[in-house]
Amino acid sequence: MKINKFFLGGAFILAAVVYLIASSTQASAEYFLTVDELKEEGASAVGKSLRLSGAVVGDTIQYDPSTLTLTFEIAHVSGDNKEIEAQGGLAEVLYQAVNDPTRQRVQVVYVGPKPDLLRSEAQAIMTGKLGEDGIFYAEELLLKCPTRYEEAVPEQASNN
Amino acid sequence: MFAEFGYGVLLVSLIVAIYSGISAVYGAKNKSAAMVESARRAMLLTFPLISIAAATLIYLLVNNHYEVAFVYEVTSRSMPTYLKVTAWWGGQAGSLVFWSWLLAVFTSAVTLRKWDRDIEFLPWVILVSAVTLTFFLGMSVFFENPFTRFWLVGGNVEPSMFAPANATVFTPQDGQGLNPLLRHPGMVIHPPMLYLGFVSYVIPYAFAMAALITGRTDDRWIRITRRWSLWAWLFLSFGLVLGGRWAYDVLGWGGYWGWDPVEIAAFMPWLTGTAFLHSVMIQEKRGLLKQWNMILVILTYALVIFGTFLTRSGVLSSVHAFANSPIGPFFMGFVSLTFITSIALVIWRWPQLQAETEMKSMLSREALFLLNNLLFMSILVVCFWGVIFPLISELFTGSKVTVGPPFYERATAPLFSSLLFLMAIAPLSAWGHSTLETLGKAIWKSAAAALVVTVVLYITYTQNIGALVGFFLVALVLFATLNEFWRGARARQKTQDENFFTSLTRLMGRNRRRYGGYIIHISMALMAIGILGIEIFQKETQGTLAAGEQLDISGYTIQYRELASWNDQGAGVNYTRAIVDVYENGVYLGQLNPRIDYYFDSQQNMTIPGQRSTLRDDLYILLVDWQPVSTIGATFKIYVNPLVNWLWIGSLLFLAGVIFAAWPDQDPAEESARRTVARDNRQTSAAD
Numbered sequence: 001m002k003i004n005k006f007f008l009g010g011a012f013i014l015a016a017v018v019y020l021i022a023s024s025t026q027a028s029a030e031y032f033l034t035v036d037e038l039k040e041e042g043a044s045a046v047g048k049s050l051r052l053s054g055a056v057v058g059d060t061i062q063y064d065p066s067t068l069t070l071t072f073e074i075a076h077v078s079g080d081n082k083e084i085e086a087q088g089g090l091a092e093v094l095y096q097a098v099n100d101p102t103r104q105r106v107q108v109v110y111v112g113p114k115p116d117l118l119r120s121e122a123q124a125i126m127t128g129k130l131g132e133d134g135i136f137y138a139e140e141l142l143l144k145c146p147t148r149y150e151e152a153v154p155e156q157a158s159n160n
Numbered sequence: 161m162f163a164e165f166g167y168g169v170l171l172v173s174l175i176v177a178i179y180s181g182i183s184a185v186y187g188a189k190n191k192s193a194a195m196v197e198s199a200r201r202a203m204l205l206t207f208p209l210i211s212i213a214a215a216t217l218i219y220l221l222v223n224n225h226y227e228v229a230f231v232y233e234v235t236s237r238s239m240p241t242y243l244k245v246t247a248w249w250g251g252q253a254g255s256l257v258f259w260s261w262l263l264a265v266f267t268s269a270v271t272l273r274k275w276d277r278d279i280e281f282l283p284w285v286i287l288v289s290a291v292t293l294t295f296f297l298g299m300s301v302f303f304e305n306p307f308t309r310f311w312l313v314g315g316n317v318e319p320s321m322f323a324p325a326n327a328t329v330f331t332p333q334d335g336q337g338l339n340p341l342l343r344h345p346g347m348v349i350h351p352p353m354l355y356l357g358f359v360s361y362v363i364p365y366a367f368a369m370a371a372l373i374t375g376r377t378d379d380r381w382i383r384i385t386r387r388w389s390l391w392a393w394l395f396l397s398f399g400l401v402l403g404g405r406w407a408y409d410v411l412g413w414g415g416y417w418g419w420d421p422v423e424i425a426a427f428m429p430w431l432t433g434t435a436f437l438h439s440v441m442i443q444e445k446r447g448l449l450k451q452w453n454m455i456l457v458i459l460t461y462a463l464v465i466f467g468t469f470l471t472r473s474g475v476l477s478s479v480h481a482f483a484n485s486p487i488g489p490f491f492m493g494f495v496s497l498t499f500i501t502s503i504a505l506v507i508w509r510w511p512q513l514q515a516e517t518e519m520k521s522m523l524s525r526e527a528l529f530l531l532n533n534l535l536f537m538s539i540l541v542v543c544f545w546g547v548i549f550p551l552i553s554e555l556f557t558g559s560k561v562t563v564g565p566p567f568y569e570r571a572t573a574p575l576f577s578s579l580l581f582l583m584a585i586a587p588l589s590a591w592g593h594s595t596l597e598t599l600g601k602a603i604w605k606s607a608a609a610a611l612v613v614t615v616v617l618y619i620t621y622t623q624n625i626g627a628l629v630g631f632f633l634v635a636l637v638l639f640a641t642l643n644e645f646w647r648g649a650r651a652r653q654k655t656q657d658e659n660f661f662t663s664l665t666r667l668m669g670r671n672r673r674r675y676g677g678y679i680i681h682i683s684m685a686l687m688a689i690g691i692l693g694i695e696i697f698q699k700e701t702q703g704t705l706a707a708g709e710q711l712d713i714s715g716y717t718i719q720y721r722e723l724a725s726w727n728d729q730g731a732g733v734n735y736t737r738a739i740v741d742v743y744e745n746g747v748y749l750g751q752l753n754p755r756i757d758y759y760f761d762s763q764q765n766m767t768i769p770g771q772r773s774t775l776r777d778d779l780y781i782l783l784v785d786w787q788p789v790s791t792i793g794a795t796f797k798i799y800v801n802p803l804v805n806w807l808w809i810g811s812l813l814f815l816a817g818v819i820f821a822a823w824p825d826q827d828p829a830e831e832s833a834r835r836t837v838a839r840d841n842r843q844t845s846a847a848d
Contacts, residue, residue: 013534013535025549029561030562033560114784116765
């Protein structure tokens with residue numbers, strides 16, 4: 001009897017937690033896509049809550065301070081970590097992505113203060129929605145500059 | 161020369177640590193006190209050794225030895241000396257050495273204690289520490305060597321510890337330097353605080369393993385390590401708060417916590433640590449939950465190692481992968497190995513870890529503590545699920561699906577609310593047995609007062625249901641806990657013939673852990689006020705203003721006056737500072753100076769908000785952009801963050817509470833007398 005009482009209580013809590021996790025996952029899950037994957041999805045991706053990542057193309061950054069509207073393009077970067085490693089690390093992959101005109105690109109619009117870390121060859125990770133005009137409207141913009149703590153050989157090397 | 165020396169000392173430390181572990185086991189197996197003593201001294205020796213290696217590294221950092229790769233990566237000439245010193249933990253290789261050094265400090269401290277009664281624990285405590293230390297030193301020596309230098313070989317620069325054939329040392333002119341975003345006092349002490357917390361948890365874990373191995377599975381290990389786990393918890397909590405404050409000051413979005421995987425990695429050991437802190441009390445008082453406590457301390461240790469790996473290795477910088485660092489597999493291997501071994505030990509000792517009594521009443525203090533543990537574990541599961549969900553979804557559906565902050569907020573909000581509710585009622589319940597009636601009697605006044613507060617808030621402040629529920633719970637915790645202080649002091653005052661404040665201070669001084677805990681509960685309630693405020697009531701606006709133009713938000717008026725921009729060549733920074741006047745309902749409050757600093761060497765902006773902080777709200781102004789020669793002056797983004805100051809006030813009170821609880825008791829005789837009484841109480845199993 002006593003065991004049953006505690007057992008029932010525990011089962012109730014367990015069920016509640018499972019429900020919380022399941023429903024919250026369902027409510028806030030976002031598909032994580034690369035630029036290529038987004039292009040592949042095409043019109044079917046319009047309006048869905050998405051997470052998109054790519055390399056910021058520096059030349060395309062435009063900022064209108066009167067409306068706080070930031071626009072830029074991102075170039076496709078592989079989402080597979082092993083592939084990134086095989087190609088020489090994230091910094092190298094971002095560099096290649098930006099300087100390769102054949103890569104697919106997506107235009108991004110974001111309204112808000114211009115983030116300090118926004119620069120060419122930064123990795124942008126955004127949540128938002130794809131508009132019918134093919135522009136990605138970002139609600140949240142996260143930027144990662146490849147970590148300095150990775151094996152970094154000085155640039156002077158190539159000049160010597 | 162210095163680099164070789166530092167590396168050599170690290171290598172010797174590694175050998176000494178290995179020796180220490182082996183001789184400890186050998187001594188314990190062969191009942192050789194001399195071997196155990198030798199192991200103990202070897203362990204003590206690791207502290208000066210690693211200190212020397214660390215000092216060498218700091219010497220290299222401070223003196224611009226850019227031929228050393230680590231120095232090149234984390235410092236630059238324009239950095240002030242104190243930042244060069246703290247760059248020690250600014251990168252992965254250095255922070256691993258920092259970890260080892262802290263562990264050597266703590267292990268030395270613990271092996272210097274009086275071991276008379278617990279001498280059988282000693283070799284195993286040394287063994288666990290030595291294994292952990294060996295792992296971290298091994299990582300430094302073989303994979304993340306902070307003393308690696310650059311060599312010029314046939315026109316190419318290669319990093320290597322020792323000179324390749326026909327190579328000369330290559331010394332870059334200047335280092336890369338620390339990211340300006342990290343040059344903030346909060347960020348300078350945030351990692352060491354987290355690490356102090358992480359490393360301190362090795363000690364309770366080591367004693368737990370010693371208890372399992374020796375079979376001395378009573379609560380002795382818990383009593384010895386009680387203060388350790390409190391300090392560990394203090395540092396870990398402080399580290400988390402500093403991280404939040406840094407984000408609030410520096411990241412410029414008016415937030416403090418973003419449910420980033422790295423943040424969660426540091427938060428998870430805090431969750432198990434907090435659960436552990438509560439559940440050990442049940443073991444001490446009632447002899448229950450012994451198996452559970454073991455599992456908790458093992459989990460905490462595993463999460464600490466895991467957290468060290470995630471927070472510093474940068475593996476999560478690419479968002480959805482766990483293995484792009486060479487040391488990743490070793491960390492995962494080490495965590496799995498220690499975890500499996502520890503759990504095997506628990507299973508082996510399972511029968512000896514049976515509860516001494518049975519849990520009877522659903523509303524007894526121990527049952528409510530158990531519920532508290534379940535809630536903390538549930539939050540842990542939510543966090544863990546969120547972090548690994550992208551991996552799972554990719555495995556099963558082929559597409560990566562991630563969950564962001566809304567997931568965590570939604571899933572944890574009811575759990576945190578339940579914890580607040582428990583915080584209010586658990587201290588009022590009795591050990592052994594409580595009924596709805598006794599609990600109701602104890603809580604009804606506080607509940608009524610909290611209800612009055614909620615109604616007042618409904619009329620004057622907000623009609624948001626979530627916020628009102630939150631405020632009700634906060635008020636309930638505050639009233640119920642303050643009432644405990646009041647009740648205790650009054651009761652003592654009646655018998656002791658003292659005035660109220662003497663009674664209160666003496667009462668608290670004699671029951672440090674209990675009242676320290678209550679202070680912590682109050683601080684949690686205050687922090688909850690801040691979190692409710694910023695999460696639910698944050699307001700924002702933005703606009704481009706010409707000189708003299710105004711912007712209104714939540715009763716504040718912001719008037720742009722002027723802007724100046726100048727270079728500081730020495731520091732390598734360009735400052736652009738705006739001056740804005742702030743009025744509230746027409747009354748002039750003062751000036752704020754939001755700023756943008758541009759760092760030449762890293763070509764990066766740093767946005768420094770202008771903040772005006774009161775208990776009611778924070779006005780938080782960001783300078784977004786400016787046009788020096790146009791009539792349109794500057795663009796601002798403005799946040800009003802209601803009540804957020806309570807988050808920081810709560811944090812400070814929290815620190816005070818933990819220090820109060822962990823502070824050594826003045827009179828050891830009194831302490832031991834009290835322990836005897838506690839033990840007698842338990843034997844007669846009387847309700848507290």
